[in-house]
Amino acid sequence: MDITSNNKGVFVISLDFELLWGVWDVTTKEKYGQHILGVKQVIPGLIDLFKRYDFKATFATVGFLFAKNREELMASLPAVKPAYSNSNYNVYEKELPLVGRDETDDAYHYGYSLFRQLLDTQHEIGTHTFCHYYCLEEGQSAEEFEADVRAAKKIALDNNIQLYSIVFPRNQVNEDYLPVLQDNGIPVYRGNPTSWIYKPRKFAAELPFIRLCRLLDTYLPVSGYNTHIIAKEEGLPVNVPASRFLKPYNKSLAWLEKLKLKRIMNEMTRAAQKNELYHLWWHPHNFGVNIAENMNNLTIILDHYKQLQQKYGFVNLTMKEAAGL
Structure with a gap:
């Protein structure tokens, strides 16, 4: 069933x-720390910029970031945790022991003040899973994923937030x-573009050639125009790809x-x-350095x-709204 909003184009x-x-698990504080610390400027900057354009976005937030301090974080952990075959993906074993006391002590792992700023806006707060869970890596299971989703929902509800969308x-x-999402009240997810270069893969399968194709697609229409129809499949969450x-x-x-922006704007126009x-x-954190640019x-x-809104009635919706909720 096509549920695209009122026969108008939708921008999410x-x-x-x-x-x-x-x-x-892919970089270090020394190499990437400035990007992370820069988020303290990026979030309020995005809030201000979106407000100027009366624009609402979906902030898919890792559940860990809902915790004010280490005590609250540790109390919110799921009893069942992902058992990745590759232990280098296990955040509970590798990274969690390094976490500081709170945001003042450790701005790399805590972002409660930033999350609070989002609460006073029209933006949707969704989930990026509780622990940044990898759903295609070997060793983990649907049971472990469900435990993660439930932990994400609980810590969100503890902050008076009902989650609808997942990335x-x-x-x-x-x-x-x-079906795990549907059964646990997460009715919307962000799927991938349809081109083979964006097919969901294990991290080890992200080969250099595929990465090169995606880089070229940033500037040239390698994968064509990535615009979509939002459709509902009975019994499953809505894909807002x-x-x-x-x-x-x-x-x-x-x-x-300029070529990158032209590529995006051409797709928006379509x-x-x-x-x-x-x-x-x-x-x-992608905006955490070179913030002005x-x-x-x-x-x-x-x-x-805004130009497309005036000319074609292009509408801005959150993921939840785009799914018709």
Whole structure:
């Protein structure tokens, strides 16, 4: 069943709000710490910029970030934890023991003050799972995923938040786990673009050639136009699929910025003309350095959205709203 909003194009932005929990296993504080610390400027900057454009987004938040301090965090852990075959993915064994007392002591792992700022806005707060759970890695199970989802829901409810939307970490959408979401009251998820280069994969399967194809797709229509129809499948959560990752500003690739933005705006225009969905996403820490340049790029995108709104009736919705909830 097609549930695209009122026969109008829909523009959704979702952000994977995770701080160091999203990258601890692939980088270090020394290499990437400034990106993480920069999120303290990025979140209020995004709130202000979105407010100027009367724009609402979905902030898919790692459950750990709902905790004010270590005591609260430890008390919220699920009894059943992911048993990855590769222990290097196990956040409970590898990273959790390194966590400080609270946000003042450890701004890499705690973000309660940032989360609180979002509560006073029109944005949706969704989940990025409780522990940044990897749904396609070997060793973990549906039972462990369900325990994670329940922990995410509980700590959200403790903060008076009802979760509706989920973003799978590393975009590891596991279709076998969709009934788990439905059974636990998470009726919306962000799926992947349809092109083979965006197919959900284990982390080890992200080969250099695939990464190169995705990089080229940032600037050239390698995968075509990633606009979608939002459809409901009986008994399963609604897929509000991603269209494009907003690649952050990179000084060495600055000469390609106009091409990157043109690619995005062309897709937005197509979605507006064809009454389809365009779903842009990134992580707040992607904007954590080169903040001015990244915010300027987002401003250009939002200006284009306003033009499409006036010309075609292009509407902005959260993931929950785009799913018809």
